[in-house]
Amino acid sequence: MNELVYYAASIIAMLLVLIPHEFAHALIAYKNGDMTAKLQGRLTLNPFKHLSPVGFILCVLTGFGWAKPVPINSANFRKYRKGLFTTAIAGVVTNYIIAFIVYPVWLIIGKYVVTNSESVAYLIEFFKNIFYLTFAYGLSIIVFNILPFYPLDGFRVVESITKETNPLRRFLQKYGRYILIFLIVESYICYLLMLYTDLPYVQYFDIFGYFRKFATNIIGWPIKALWNWIIL
Numbered sequence: 001m002n003e004l005v006y007y008a009a010s011i012i013a014m015l016l017v018l019i020p021h022e023f024a025h026a027l028i029a030y031k032n033g034d035m036t037a038k039l040q041g042r043l044t045l046n047p048f049k050h051l052s053p054v055g056f057i058l059c060v061l062t063g064f065g066w067a068k069p070v071p072i073n074s075a076n077f078r079k080y081r082k083g084l085f086t087t088a089i090a091g092v093v094t095n096y097i098i099a100f101i102v103y104p105v106w107l108i109i110g111k112y113v114v115t116n117s118e119s120v121a122y123l124i125e126f127f128k129n130i131f132y133l134t135f136a137y138g139l140s141i142i143v144f145n146i147l148p149f150y151p152l153d154g155f156r157v158v159e160s161i162t163k164e165t166n167p168l169r170r171f172l173q174k175y176g177r178y179i180l181i182f183l184i185v186e187s188y189i190c191y192l193l194m195l196y197t198d199l200p201y202v203q204y205f206d207i208f209g210y211f212r213k214f215a216t217n218i219i220g221w222p223i224k225a226l227w228n229w230i231i232l
C-alpha cells in the first residue's frame with residue numbers, strides 16, 4: 001500500500017514539475033514576441049499537450065526525464081539575446097519557485113498534521129509524498145536540464161552559440177535522447193542493485209545519483225535552510 005501511495009504521488013509530483021516548466025518556456029517566448037508555441041497549442045497547462053510518454057515514465061521511475069520540447073523560433077524575438085536567454089531559463093526558474101513553495105507545506109504537514117485513523121494516515125502520507133517529491137523532482141530537473149543533450153534546455157544553449165552545421169551540435173541533436181535514456185536506465189539499475197543486493201561500490205557508479213545529491217544538498221540548500229529555520 002505504501003508503495004502504491006508513493007507511485008501515485010510520484011505521478012502527480014512529476015506533473016507539477018514538468019507541465020509548469022514547459023508552460024513557462026511557451027509563455028516567456030510569447031512575451032518576447034515568438035508565437036510559435038502558442039500557435040501549436042503549447043501555451044497551456046493541459047498535460048496532454050506537453051508530456052512525452054518515454055520521458056514521463058522515466059521521470060516517475062527515476063526522478064529524471066523530460067517533456068516534449070516547446071517549439072520556438074528565436075528569429076521572432078524582439079530582442080534576440082534577451083529572448084533566447086529568458087526563454088531558456090524560464091523552466092528552471094519556475095521549478096525553483098515551485099520548490100520554494102512546496103517545501104514548507106511538506107514541513108508543516110509533517111510537523112502539525114497527525115491522526116489515529118489508518119485511512120487518514122495514508123492520505124496524509126500521500127500528500128506529504130506529493131509535496132516532497134515535487135520539491136526533489138523540481139530540483140533534479142533543474143540540474144538535469146543544464147545537460148547539453150537534446151531535448152533539454154542545455155541543448156538550446158548549444159544551439160544558440162553554434163551553427164546548424166556544427167558536428168557536435170548535430171551529434172547531440174541526433175543521439176542526445178539515447179544518451180539520456182542510457183544514463184537514466186544505468187542510474188536506475190544502480191538504484192535497484194543498491195536496494196535489493198549487498199553488492200559493494202554500486203553507489204559509486206550511480207551517475208545521476210550524484211546529480212540528485214547535488215540538486216537537493218546544494219541547489220536546494222537555501223530553500224531548506226530558510227524554511228527549516230522558520231518552521232522547525
